[in-house]
Each structure stands twice: as C-alpha cells, then as structure tokens.
Amino acid sequence: MAQRKAGEVEAFLSRPDTSFPVVLLYGPDSGLVAERAARVAALSGADLGDPFSAVTLSADEVEKDAGRLFDEARTVSMFGGRRLVRIRGAGGGTYRALAGALAELGAQPPPEVTVVIEAGDLKPSSPLRAAVEKARAAMALPCYPDEGRALDGMIDAEMQAASLKIGREAREALRERLGANRLASRGEVRKLALYCLGQTEVSLADVEAVVGDVSSETVDEAVDAAASGEVKRLPELLERLASAGTAPFALQQAVLRHFQALQLMRERVERHNDSIPRVVEARRPNFRRKPAFEAALGTWTLEALARALARIEAAILATRKEAPLASAIVADLLIGLAVEAARLRSRGAGRG
Structure with a gap:
C-alpha cells in the first residue's frame, strides 16, 4: 500500500520521488495540506510559472468531468519537461469519479506528469484514499497539525532563514501562541523574524510584542464564554478563531478538557462540601480565567455536566462523520x- 504515516511525511518530502507521480495530501489542517502540496509541486520539476506546464483544477470540476483530468494529465508540455496538475478542494465528500480517475492514473501514469490532490480529513474507507493507497504509482500523505518536533522544526527553519537564534523561554512562549493552521503559524513566525531584523536573537519580549496568542487566549475565551453562559460573546470569538485558521477539532478538544475538569471540581463541591473559591484556587488557573472558572462552577451541577459531556462527545463523533460540516458543528x-x-444560571442551579 502506497502511504506514509504522519511522522514520515516530512522525510518523504525531503527526497523527491518521481516513482509516485500521483500524490494525495489530506488532513484536517487545510494550511498544512496546502503548504505540503506546494512543496510537492516545487519538487515535481515542472515550471510553475508556465501556464502550459502547471494547471490547477477544482475537485468539483473533475468530479463533474473526469475527462478533463485525463486530458490535462496526458497533454505533452509545449516546450518539453514535466507538467503539474494540481487538484484543490477535495473535502470530506466521496468524489467517486475523481477517485476512479486517480486509480487509473495511479495504475498507468502518463509520462512526465505529477498530479497533486489536496483533500480534507479522509477516513480509511474514503474512495479517494482507497484509490490512491491501492495504486502502484500513487502516494497518500496524511497531514495533521503541528505538534512537538514538527512545530519546532518549522520554527528552526524560519529562524535559520532569517539568521536568528531563539532561546528556550522565547521558543516556549512562541509555541504556545501559534495556531493550529500551519500556514497561519508560519506567517506568525515570519512576522516575528521580520520584526527582529538586524538582531542576532529573538527575545521573550519580541514574541510578546509581535505574535498574537490566537491558539491559546482566544480558545480559552471561547471555552470560558460557553461554560459561563456568555452567549453574545461567542459569535465574535468564533469568527476570530476561524480567521486564524484554528482547527475545529482543536477547539472541541479544549471544550472537552474544560468540562472534564469542571466535572472533577464540581464533585468536590457537591460531595465533599468544598467551597467554589477554594476548589478553583487548588486548580491554579491563570489569574485571567479565575472568574470564569468560578462562574462556571457556580452554574453547572454534576448532573448538568454529565449531559454536557455527552453532548460534546456526540459533537466530536459528528465532526468525524461529517468533516466538511465540522466548523458549523463546533459553533453549534x-x-x-x-x-x-x-x-442554569438564571435558575441558580449550581450555587454552592
């Protein structure tokens, strides 16, 4: 089967391999998918500046007329050399016609062409994944959000390109402030490097002055607003997160962790007669979030929290089944x- 694990993708992209001229990139982070697709395109050997050598199609366009893909893939470049066909926008749909075309191209690829497909988060049973993974000349590459070494590697690459060093304290602050979207994160790091032009090292003060803490503070604000009943604040917070490219599942996980923590804390209030301020103090939240924790604990009962957690888990399952609707499901x-x-607050349900 022609596929790589998420941790093997960077190594694969570092060594161009034209024995896999059909490459599918998929995952929940559209920015990471797009960035890696651009790397495959750059490594393809095609002249990206020549409209006769590089063409971009939409997945919906190919789904309606698969013959268009075959025509483009089998066209010989006017001036010789490799051609690139890039297909964008293959979300979580079935795309059976596109999958069939890719299976055929992956089994018998035309010479001197690279076909790159950008897709959303695909299940193993997805026709697109299945078609590419089974084809001898095709490769499926999963793209998941930056974590750990992958995020550090991106930071190191941008710092090296700008001839800058970054210390441990500044690096940790930077990592905490980067969002879930790879392109948005890289943009923030490049903005920081530009701000530090002429320096030799990036300081903590530089990070705090330049890099917006979208992935941390705004997610926390949205979670706290939901748990505290601040309905009117949520639309603006959700819009900010969407603009920053925050992945829906990252927000879901933050909500899940928060309500699990509230459940443990509320148990101490109801079953051990601890006061809300003392329970919150023992948790040691950031001082900015302390009032929100107290408000939420004074609102939700253990019974209500159990219902909320069931609702959160059902929403997580729904986003996995309907990936294109993930943002709407999370907002709802x-x-x-x-x-x-x-x-609950209007009833004074959880006061204690």
Whole structure:
C-alpha cells in the first residue's frame, strides 16, 4: 500500500520521488495540506510559472468531468519537461469519479506528469484514499497539525532563514501562541523574524510584542464564554478563531478538557462540601480565567455536566462523520452549551 504515516511525511518530502507521480495530501489542517502540496509541486520539476506546464483544477470540476483530468494529465508540455496538475478542494465528500480517475492514473501514469490532490480529513474507507493507497504509482500523505518536533522544526527553519537564534523561554512562549493552521503559524513566525531584523536573537519580549496568542487566549475565551453562559460573546470569538485558521477539532478538544475538569471540581463541591473559591484556587488557573472558572462552577451541577459531556462527545463523533460540516458543528456546540449555561444560571442551579 502506497502511504506514509504522519511522522514520515516530512522525510518523504525531503527526497523527491518521481516513482509516485500521483500524490494525495489530506488532513484536517487545510494550511498544512496546502503548504505540503506546494512543496510537492516545487519538487515535481515542472515550471510553475508556465501556464502550459502547471494547471490547477477544482475537485468539483473533475468530479463533474473526469475527462478533463485525463486530458490535462496526458497533454505533452509545449516546450518539453514535466507538467503539474494540481487538484484543490477535495473535502470530506466521496468524489467517486475523481477517485476512479486517480486509480487509473495511479495504475498507468502518463509520462512526465505529477498530479497533486489536496483533500480534507479522509477516513480509511474514503474512495479517494482507497484509490490512491491501492495504486502502484500513487502516494497518500496524511497531514495533521503541528505538534512537538514538527512545530519546532518549522520554527528552526524560519529562524535559520532569517539568521536568528531563539532561546528556550522565547521558543516556549512562541509555541504556545501559534495556531493550529500551519500556514497561519508560519506567517506568525515570519512576522516575528521580520520584526527582529538586524538582531542576532529573538527575545521573550519580541514574541510578546509581535505574535498574537490566537491558539491559546482566544480558545480559552471561547471555552470560558460557553461554560459561563456568555452567549453574545461567542459569535465574535468564533469568527476570530476561524480567521486564524484554528482547527475545529482543536477547539472541541479544549471544550472537552474544560468540562472534564469542571466535572472533577464540581464533585468536590457537591460531595465533599468544598467551597467554589477554594476548589478553583487548588486548580491554579491563570489569574485571567479565575472568574470564569468560578462562574462556571457556580452554574453547572454534576448532573448538568454529565449531559454536557455527552453532548460534546456526540459533537466530536459528528465532526468525524461529517468533516466538511465540522466548523458549523463546533459553533453549534459552543452556542448550545452557552445557552444551557445561561438557563442554569438564571435558575441558580449550581450555587454552592
């Protein structure tokens, strides 16, 4: 089967391999998918500046007329050399016609052509994944959000390109502030490098002055707003997160962790008669979040928290089944939780 694990993708991209002229990149982070697709395109050997050598098609366009893909893949470049066909926008749909065309091209690839497909988060049973993974001349590359060494590698590459060093404290602050979208994260790091032009090292003060803490502070604000019943704040916070490229599942996981923590804390309030301020103090949240924790604990009962967690888990399952609707599902989840919190607060349900 022609595929790589998520941790092997960077190594594969570092060594061009034209024995796999059909390359599918998929995952929940559209920025990372697009960035890696651009790397495959650059490594293909095609002249990206020549419209006769590089063409871009939409997945919907190919789904309606698969013959267009065959025509482009089998066209010989006017001035010789390799050609590139890039297909964008293959979300979580079935795309059976596109999958069939890729299976044929992967089995018998035309000479001197590279076909790159950008897709959303695909299940193993997806026709697109199945077609590419089974074809002898095709490769499927999963793209998941930056974590650990992958994020550090991106930071190191940008710092080296700008002839800058970054210390441990500044690096940790930078990592905490980067969002879930690879392109947005790289843009923030490049903005930081530009700000530090003429220096030899990036300081903590530089990071705090330049890099917006979208992945941390805004996610926390949205989660706190949902748990505290601040319904009117949520639309603006959700819009900010969407603009920053924050992946829906990252926000879902933050909501899940927060309500699990509230459940443990609320148990101490109801079953051990601890006061809300003392329970929150023992948790040691960031001082900015302390009022939100206290408000949420004073709102939700253990019974209500159990219902909320079931609702969160159902939403997570729904986004896995309907990836193209993930953003809408998450927005509906947070607003629904906020409405429920406001209702409970009006009743004084969790005071204690």
